[in-house]
Amino acid sequence: MSAPRITGPTDRVVVIGAGLGGLAAALHLAGAGRQVTVLEKANQPGGRAGRRSAAGFDFDTGPTVLTMPDLIAEPLAAVGENLADWLSLTPLDPAYRAWFADGSRLDVTAEPDRMAAEISRVCGPREADGYRRFAAYAQRLWELERADFIDRNFDRPRDLVTLNLLRLLGQGAFGGLQRRVDRFFRDERTRRVFSFQAMYAGLAPQDARALYAVIAYLDTIAGVYYPAGGMHAVPIALAGAADKHGVEFHYETEATEVEVRAGRAVAVHTADGRRFPADAVVLNPDTEAAYRLLPGPGPRRVQRYSPSCVVLHIGSTRAYAHTAHHNIHFGHAWRRTFAEVIRRGELMSDPSLLVTNPSRTDPTVAPAARQAYYVLAPVPNLTAGPLDWRGGLAERYADELVNVLETRGYAGLGDSIVTRQVVTPADWAADGMAAGTPFAAAHTLAQTGPFRSPNRHPSLANVVFAGSGTTPGVGVPMVLISGKLAAQRITGPRAQSG
16 A cells, blocks of 8 residues: 555655756656756756766766666656666676686676586585575565565655565575675675675674565676666666656756745745745755754764775776776785674775776777776775765775776776776765765664655655655665655655556
């Protein structure tokens, strides 16, 4: 059963923020016949899925891994549009190339037979059998979780009580993720490949619940895609479709206050002195930043934030034929790495890194004979590790990461760099992200589902939230769903399409 929609008039809706959640909400609302206005402080849509350009290179500023394109198709379908008319998607094969400290590598593909053969080649037939069983298990979890626990509004914990909750309990979904993964795999390499995704949820695999094996399902089993032009093409497409169907966009327009009267939002005020009347308001900024626009107390207190990251945007003259589009480079250390970043607030002494090379798939994002690289290193958030990123640490750590990569197969990378930009937790904080992390609150059990910051304001009857800080959580698929759930709070089930 769907949670009840808000009461009262909802004809005019103002969406604050043109991130993926706000754009998805705008499309679902427009499809349900609402008059929608989107206010965005930047000069383009996207939010965290933005774009930086330098020296002829185009860099995605946020997520680089795209899964579940049907979740992009859904808000487009809400206004009668087809995904293929707005985005050109290329399945990535391999989805990832995993590199290990012993010199071995494992290509992760979305075709079960090829994946099993690859695991058998690298780790032996017993591990391949474990993969087949794990893939079936993770897919089953996704099927059980999606309708009842991910793609659904909650108003109280008892809303969790469904037959599928019992089925999840029977699947051991609330036990430890690492212990569950270890039941399927014995090789340390496969154990890492199918459990590192817990970091996306802000947790070490040893601390995450097995229900987060669905992230491994999305990443390594359901398939990874690349949108032509980069990830920023996704919000460009969503905004374009919304504009076509009557959504009014105001860029370089910063919301400063939600005007409230008699327990309802009635308008949004902006820094340039304008007032936008509203029957309902959707807030897409980071949750704490969103609450600063509202009167009264702030959001539910976050007990633990996810780790943050340092991102290097590198334009280079060097190509590396042995790498893939997405590469995960594991160090020797594993448990110690998570303890350093999450518990001790320290930089990784033996880092595991994500290196994305989009120009090998899409040459348009770099000048001729040049390569674009996106390097992501998990680091402590600003509450776990108050490191002095403004005091020279950013460039020193960037140099250190480049040196590490040179020892892991990127020979001569440092000398090949023609442009380099470093993004740190201090930069994320300056963009309004609490604790300096783009990954919001960690998905501990106490901050998951109905226990996460709710997408409906506790006292303002017509104010709802979208984005990674609210339900269902972090990641492109979840944020897109959050936009639909926010729209459903306003329109009811009519907002659901696709």
